[in-house]
Amino acid sequence: MTSTIAVTRWIPDEALKVLAEAGEVKLSRADRPLTPDELREFVRGSSAIVGMLHDRIDGEVADAAGPDLKVVANVAVGYDNIDVPALAGRGITVTNTPGVLTDATADLAFGLILAVTRRLGEGERLIRSRTPWSFHLGFLLGSSLQDKTLGIVGLGQIGQAVARRALGFGMRIVYSGRSRAAEDVEKTLGAKYVPFDELLRSSDVVSLHCPLTPETRHLVDADALKAMKPGAYLINTTRGPVVHEAALADALEAGEIAGAGLDVFEAEPEVEPRLLDRENVVLTPHLGSATVETRTAMAVLAAENVASVLTGGNPLTEVRP
């Protein structure tokens, strides 16, 4: 019997081709995330689901899919949208897309660091608003990165890639996280492992690269923001809920930190309205992995995971509970 593969949102042709070899592809044509009801209906009878980070895939969705469901492939490295234990308990394999989006995400994180510290958004808005301006020595001054400290929360693959870029800009690296990196990684990056509160106290730029888990939800809350240096910047390219967005707006209003660069939001696509009006905040709409090459590689990896499981092989990048 042919397997049905439910794909919840557009994916590149390269990935569709891989899937078409493994089963019959059912592609959602909605140009928006499916609602929970629509998702349950859409996956009914499928053997595989290729899902996006906005799809909440839990035991209920798996039960709605039915007994043929073998694999759920998330087209993202983060998988906080998936109830992995509930799926594993039903014998369903879960996969993600690590590795292929490391550089693109690190580039975007560094882009945000440069944009907020050098006030690129402000300058761009000024010109577009046709406001008269002229060069003078005190005009739109930002902050240099040379000799400053970058605090990386979570020195995994993406955190390390950000650190490599920071070294090129003459920054020092400190990091915190659940576990310490290997000695050779620390050595190559000159990275010092410090407790989270010390990282907050000592960093000029704090960049978040930890996954969203119950432990990291609101890791950056009002207290954490107060602990940061007054001239420091916060960068978030991981998951919105790692930062308490209202507390961040308060901290910016109170001048507790100098600015923020945010690619992810607590309740995407909504954004805390007070952040929208602040000049010292750079906002991008979850673009971390958004290059043609990277998104294609992510979708193809997800498709290969599905094809492998459906043809009796092992998943390439499995997430274990």
Ligand code: DGY
């Ligand atoms: C991921 O893969 O988790 C990213 O957020 C997508 O850009």
